[in-house]
Amino acid sequence: MSDPHPPPGSASGPDDRGPTDVGPTRDAPTAHPRDASSTPHPVQAAPSPHLGPPSRSTHPRAVPAMVLGLVGLSGLFCLVPFALSPVAWYYGAVARREAERDERTWAPSPFATAGIVTGAVGTVLLVFGTAAVVAVALVTWLVTGSSTGYEP
Incomplete structure (x- = not known):
């Protein structure tokens, strides 16, 4: 009489397989355990938007600082917008200071x-340009004399 439950590892016939005769399973690694390419990788879930730090945005004065600085530098060709350079320098400095002070928000x-760089360069050009205009006006006034040409 044949035993319905043969001992583990033994086979009673060519079609009967014992627990040790089972081929490789899907979960078992087939290569050496130190081989990183053959080890199964855990599935990582997508990060939740509610768990991470809040997203920080650019300070609202940062972009206007850059734009005003560029417009101020274009004053080299137009002469009028140079007055915007100090404003660009100020806006850029305020945006940077507040971003350093409140790192969680900005x-x-x-x-x-x-904005700081273009504002500073434009301000230096503004100072030199103003000094040049004043110097030319002063030299012109001294050369032509102080008389206006009006003699009563």
Whole structure:
């Protein structure tokens, strides 16, 4: 009489397989355990938008600082917008200072840095340009004399 439950590892016939004769399973690794390419990787869930830090945005004065700085530098060709350069420098400095002070709300912005740089360059050009205009006017006044040409 044949035993309905043969001991583990033994087979009673060619079609009967014991527990150790089972081929590789889907979950079992087939290569060496140190081989990183053959180990199963855990599935990672997408990050929840509610768990991460809140997104930081660019300070609202950063982009206007850059734009005013660029417009101020264009004053090299137009002469009038140079007066915007100090405003660009100020806006850029305020945006950078507030971003450093409140890092959770404002992200560091290259726009603020561009506003500071272009505003500073434009302000220096404004100072030199104003000094040149005053010097030319003073020299012209001294050369022509102080008389206006009006003699009573």
